[in-house]
Amino acid sequence: MVTADNLNLDVLELIFTFISGNDLVAVSSVSKSFLAGVIPCLYATVSFTVKHAKRYRPEGGIISPFLTLRNHPDLAVHVRHIDIHCAPFIAVGQVHPKFLSETADALKACKNLTSFVCGPRILPALLGSLQGKERLQDVHIYAALTTTQGEMLQRITTLRSMTLDYPTWNVVDSLTRWAQSLQRTLSHLTIFMSQEVNGMLLEALLPLLPRLRGLHVIGCSKAPHAVVIKAATTHTPLLKEFSFTIFENPPPPSLFCPPVITLPSLRHLAIDVRPTSDVTAVTFSSLFVSLTSLSTLVLKFADRQLPIWNSVIDLIAPSDGITMPLKRLALMDCAVSIDMVAKLSSRCKDLEMLEIPLPIKDIQAFTTAISCLKELHTLTDVGDAHASHGPRATLARNDVRYMMQECVNLKTIVSDGRMWTGRTDFFLGITVTPQRYKANATQHWFSPLKEDSYPS
Numbered sequence: 001m002v003t004a005d006n007l008n009l010d011v012l013e014l015i016f017t018f019i020s021g022n023d024l025v026a027v028s029s030v031s032k033s034f035l036a037g038v039i040p041c042l043y044a045t046v047s048f049t050v051k052h053a054k055r056y057r058p059e060g061g062i063i064s065p066f067l068t069l070r071n072h073p074d075l076a077v078h079v080r081h082i083d084i085h086c087a088p089f090i091a092v093g094q095v096h097p098k099f100l101s102e103t104a105d106a107l108k109a110c111k112n113l114t115s116f117v118c119g120p121r122i123l124p125a126l127l128g129s130l131q132g133k134e135r136l137q138d139v140h141i142y143a144a145l146t147t148t149q150g151e152m153l154q155r156i157t158t159l160r161s162m163t164l165d166y167p168t169w170n171v172v173d174s175l176t177r178w179a180q181s182l183q184r185t186l187s188h189l190t191i192f193m194s195q196e197v198n199g200m201l202l203e204a205l206l207p208l209l210p211r212l213r214g215l216h217v218i219g220c221s222k223a224p225h226a227v228v229i230k231a232a233t234t235h236t237p238l239l240k241e242f243s244f245t246i247f248e249n250p251p252p253p254s255l256f257c258p259p260v261i262t263l264p265s266l267r268h269l270a271i272d273v274r275p276t277s278d279v280t281a282v283t284f285s286s287l288f289v290s291l292t293s294l295s296t297l298v299l300k301f302a303d304r305q306l307p308i309w310n311s312v313i314d315l316i317a318p319s320d321g322i323t324m325p326l327k328r329l330a331l332m333d334c335a336v337s338i339d340m341v342a343k344l345s346s347r348c349k350d351l352e353m354l355e356i357p358l359p360i361k362d363i364q365a366f367t368t369a370i371s372c373l374k375e376l377h378t379l380t381d382v383g384d385a386h387a388s389h390g391p392r393a394t395l396a397r398n399d400v401r402y403m404m405q406e407c408v409n410l411k412t413i414v415s416d417g418r419m420w421t422g423r424t425d426f427f428l429g430i431t432v433t434p435q436r437y438k439a440n441a442t443q444h445w446f447s448p449l450k451e452d453s454y455p456s
Helices: 011-018 022-028 032-042 051-057 066-070 097-109 149-155 167-175 174-183 201-208 225-235 276-285 310-316 339-349 361-368 397-406
Strands: 045-048 081-083 087-091 117-120 138-142 160-165 188-192 214-218 239-244 269-271 296-301 329-331 355-358 378-381 413-416 418-425 429-436
Touching: 011 032, 022 032, 045 051, 051 149, 051 310, 066 097, 087 167, 149 167, 160 214, 167 174, 174 201, 174 225, 201 225, 214 269, 310 339, 361 397, 397 429
Parallel strands: 045 081, 081 117, 117 138, 138 160, 160 188, 188 214, 214 239, 239 269, 269 296, 296 329, 329 355, 355 378, 378 413
Antiparallel strands: 413 418, 418 429
16 A cells, blocks of 8 residues: 555655745655655755844854755755855854855865855855866856965866856956856846946857856946947847946947847847836837847836836837737836836736836726736836835735736736735635745846746
8 A cells, every 4th residue: 555655765756846935844744754755855956145144153052054965965966956055154254254164164075066146245255166167067156266266166167057146357358268267157247236348248258158158247347238239249149138237428429329139039138227217218219120039128216206207118118009028017216107017908908927117006006007018927016115114014814815806817916025926716716815925135126037948
């Protein structure tokens, strides 16, 4: 007779891949066979967040998961992903040395590591432990390193995706040398907030990366959008994901103007819009001309109180009926009127995901404006609770139910740290259930969602 305890271990492991979070911990307490089956899933991803850092007490309180991995190397072989969002401090600006020691030792034991995320400035203490990781493919790091540390980083030559936050000149200067050993593997490159990246670097770097399918250059003041677009369209015409910043002071019209994005395979486009005047909105006029395959558009503006320009809406959804086949649209840090929402909804009827500041006090008018989006299944409120003085109105259960009744396919609404999910009950109609929701702190706003990631 087959029981849960005598099921093949491989079968249990397959079953447990459909379980996550605290449910995995609960399952591990059922029996020894369940514990053995759940361990690969339980330790596949190891995260250390702000919550863990605040409670970290190595002298007899809350320990880190890295101490567990150091003490039990047999568990470390199951680790595939490590995400360090925060580090505990013993004094201002001084990271706890025991935490660094535990983390470095645990990294050495994680022989099968495939992705590594390190948000705080602790990478120099961990570089030695990252060496020799033959399966490491994705890194997202705070890249403030010295020349010697940068040379250690260059020894990692198996990467498919690389995200460098705040890279120092040492790291930027070594990118072309590093790219020569990554040209057969690297398909996604992100450079965030660097004062050293410029057009000359991009012109030298991008030809070395023929497999590149994702390029994100955000907040690099010496690399204006015209320079980034020119380098990308010239050297990496097969890009599927692209992000750049439009700065307040664009280059003279005689240089690289007007910039045209001629990337026929582009699916994901994110633009960091720094100008606050409608005069500069004409920059958009030539950007969307040839984007016939675009499915995701993310626009982030500089002033959340500034109403979004009519010209931008008309470019996203022109009145002539020739629109981009958008599935996901995000308008961040701006004010979007109900009329603008209605215009977008009437012209972008294939939208499946919409991220926009929700007007909580005018939720019925807003719902009417988006009710024609028959394919919309996820709505995310990107409004900032601290943008206005006084308490901000929150989405109530009745509001959520009303929105899901009016929008036939709407099943998920994210707002104010809660994710509402709806389902249709034969007797009760639509029932909505809230649960806590916290966005990934280390994922940049311009990065594609996991479900939006496109194969190389």
